[in-house]
Amino acid sequence: MQYQSQAVAKPYFIAAIGLFIGQILFGLIMGMQYVVGDFLFPEIPFNVARMVHTNLLIVWLLFGFMGAAYFMVPEEAERDLFSPKLALALFWIFLVAGALTILGYLLVPYAALAEMTHNDLLPTMGREFLEQPTITKLGIVVVALGFLFNIGMTVLKGRKTVISLVLLLGLLGLAVFFLFSFYNPTNLVLDKIFWWWVVHLWVEGVWELILGSILAFVLIKITGVDREVIEKWLYVIIAMVLVTGLLGTGHHYYWIGTPEYWQWIGSVFSALEPIPFFMMTVFAFNMVNRRRRQHPNKAATLWALGCSVMAFLGAGVWGFIHTLSPVNFYTHGSQITAAHGHMAFYGAYVLIVLTIISYAMPQLRGREANSNRSQVLEMWSFWLMTVSMVFITLFLTGAGILQVWLQRVADNPQPFMVVQDQISLFYWMREIAGLFFLIGLICYVTSFFVGSKEPAAQVAPTTV
Amino acid sequence: MSTTFTKSMARNIFYGSAMFFFLLLVGLVFHTTRVLPERDNRENITPAVALGKKVWEDNNCIGCHTLMGEGAYFAPELANVYERRGPIFIKAWIQAQPTRVEGRRQMPQFNLSEEELDALNEFFKWVNEIDDANWPPNIQG
Numbered sequence: 001m002q003y004q005s006q007a008v009a010k011p012y013f014i015a016a017i018g019l020f021i022g023q024i025l026f027g028l029i030m031g032m033q034y035v036v037g038d039f040l041f042p043e044i045p046f047n048v049a050r051m052v053h054t055n056l057l058i059v060w061l062l063f064g065f066m067g068a069a070y071f072m073v074p075e076e077a078e079r080d081l082f083s084p085k086l087a088l089a090l091f092w093i094f095l096v097a098g099a100l101t102i103l104g105y106l107l108v109p110y111a112a113l114a115e116m117t118h119n120d121l122l123p124t125m126g127r128e129f130l131e132q133p134t135i136t137k138l139g140i141v142v143v144a145l146g147f148l149f150n151i152g153m154t155v156l157k158g159r160k161t162v163i164s165l166v167l168l169l170g171l172l173g174l175a176v177f178f179l180f181s182f183y184n185p186t187n188l189v190l191d192k193i194f195w196w197w198v199v200h201l202w203v204e205g206v207w208e209l210i211l212g213s214i215l216a217f218v219l220i221k222i223t224g225v226d227r228e229v230i231e232k233w234l235y236v237i238i239a240m241v242l243v244t245g246l247l248g249t250g251h252h253y254y255w256i257g258t259p260e261y262w263q264w265i266g267s268v269f270s271a272l273e274p275i276p277f278f279m280m281t282v283f284a285f286n287m288v289n290r291r292r293r294q295h296p297n298k299a300a301t302l303w304a305l306g307c308s309v310m311a312f313l314g315a316g317v318w319g320f321i322h323t324l325s326p327v328n329f330y331t332h333g334s335q336i337t338a339a340h341g342h343m344a345f346y347g348a349y350v351l352i353v354l355t356i357i358s359y360a361m362p363q364l365r366g367r368e369a370n371s372n373r374s375q376v377l378e379m380w381s382f383w384l385m386t387v388s389m390v391f392i393t394l395f396l397t398g399a400g401i402l403q404v405w406l407q408r409v410a411d412n413p414q415p416f417m418v419v420q421d422q423i424s425l426f427y428w429m430r431e432i433a434g435l436f437f438l439i440g441l442i443c444y445v446t447s448f449f450v451g452s453k454e455p456a457a458q459v460a461p462t463t464v
Numbered sequence: 465m466s467t468t469f470t471k472s473m474a475r476n477i478f479y480g481s482a483m484f485f486f487l488l489l490v491g492l493v494f495h496t497t498r499v500l501p502e503r504d505n506r507e508n509i510t511p512a513v514a515l516g517k518k519v520w521e522d523n524n525c526i527g528c529h530t531l532m533g534e535g536a537y538f539a540p541e542l543a544n545v546y547e548r549r550g551p552i553f554i555k556a557w558i559q560a561q562p563t564r565v566e567g568r569r570q571m572p573q574f575n576l577s578e579e580e581l582d583a584l585n586e587f588f589k590w591v592n593e594i595d596d597a598n599w600p601p602n603i604q605g
Contacts, residue, residue: 037568037570045571190504255599413604
């Protein structure tokens with residue numbers, strides 16, 4: 001750790017991991033409800049579990065992004081954070097607001113929560129991923145503004161690098177596009193069009209800038225490759241992200257009442273969306289192969305490479321398989337979508353946050369790298385979680401293919417629930433894969449507590 | 465990448481293409497909002513439809529169901545439920561929940577008033593009549 005104020009990243013990372021555990025537990029509850037329908041009913045209805053599962057994901061990734069920014073920007077700007085106190089205050093505000101919102105989901109019926117928080121004054125609730133009470137959304141905006149101010153001032157007053165500018169641009173986009181969550185017209189078609197301006201322009205737009213920036217930062221640090229080379233790659237990759245991803249929004253405008261020309265625009269541009277992800281994979285492996293130094297943190301290298309590969313598979317390949325409109329006509333809103341969603345979020349965003357945590361956390365705790373024992377356990381957790389996620393995705397894809405066939409393609413289409421019963425074997429296997437994911441997560445958390453008394457890992461003296 | 469391709473070229477490509485494609489997206493979405501009245505059935509948005517959408521949102525129906533294919537994949541598609549089941553069935557179904565059939569997926573009891581149930585039906589009827597390029601492929605959703 002080069003600057004004292006980087007230390008504020010630590011509570012952000014710890015909170016991120018804590019909420020990640022909660023997300024997985026609720027995922028397992030939902031997976032169970034897919035096969036044992038009345039599991040935990042009426043205490044935790046499926047819609048509540050899903051809201052908790054997806055909202056925890058979003059919140060812990062945001063904690064991860066903010067922690068990443070607080071860690072990276074001082075090193076990039078070569079000066080301390082503008083205000084570590086503000087960063088710490090915003091941490092507690094965000095954590096308490098997030099916890100209260102989740103408790104609200106769990107403790108009162110959603111309609112009561114809407115009433116308690118005066119949703120009618122400015123109705124924004126009850127839309128997928130944007131279920132938070134309006135007051136929470138306003139809180140998110142306040143936290144985002146304070147955060148951007150803090151990071152922006154640090155960059156302005158210090159060295160301006162491509163990495164920090166791209167990160168700032170991504171975070172700014174994140175805040176700006178979130179404002180569309182306050183637009184909720186009665187006309188459902190308009191509602192849906194601009195709902196995607198939050199959801200799509202986040203995950204297939206500005207979040208990828210944040211992803212690229214964090215990946216570039218970690219690669220510079222662990223490979224020692226010249227910054228000029230890495231920053232050039234970063235520009236080209238994020239250019240391709242926006243060239244394909246912005247009009248790629250069109251793949252959400254096929255069947256929601258929007259004109260048919262979106263079927264062409266959406267198909268053509270989103271078919272190109274795997275390209276930037278493939279470039280990211282080539283980039284990461286290329287830089288690691290051309291490394292000028294050996295970094296003792298081997299685990300961080302594994303997360304970074306794993307992120308680039310899994311993001312390409314999950315977002316790129318699994319996105320492509322159902323993005324062309326003639327295919328999507330049959331797969332839209334099926335388990336194929338769920339399969340893609342799981343691997344894409346895991347590969348791109350979960351893994352990039354775990355990459356920066358893996359790189360930064362040993363330093364935040366006072367050394368360059370963890371002990372060998374700790375790193376070995378951390379790498380086990382990578383493989384357990386990643387292989388489990390591959391199987392979750394494959395089982396959901398199997399379920400999705402059968403669902404699409406039985407319900408939408410076959411000569412005598414069958415009702416939704418009749419089809420669900422027939423594909424339950426795949427849901428059981430998905431749940432078992434989910435349990436293995438949990439074991440991986442337990443290994444991950446444990447890796448922070450083992451081998452901390454043993455010496456830090458060293459680079460073998462024989463290597464160049 | 466070769467040395468003839470410099471970082472400032474890469475930067476210019478990024479900013480240039482980002483601006484170009486963002487403006488293109490804005491332009492196309494603006495055009496979409498202009499031609500939308502031909503497709504979105506807005507002339508039939510009554511106060512009852514608006515109340516129906518409020519009931520839909522206030523009870524987080526999207527947490528289990530899809531609507532025009534978007535939402536959760538735990539329970540049936542509802543954009544065409546009006547056509548598939550009809551208003552009488554929909555109302556009776558919601559009132560009868562939860563079924564408490566052992567091992568079956570359960571829908572909570574939302575304690576909706578008659579007015580709210582009728583409004584929800586009006587909302588489903590309106591959604592069903594939006595021109596959405598003939599999705600879903602068949603009545604099963």
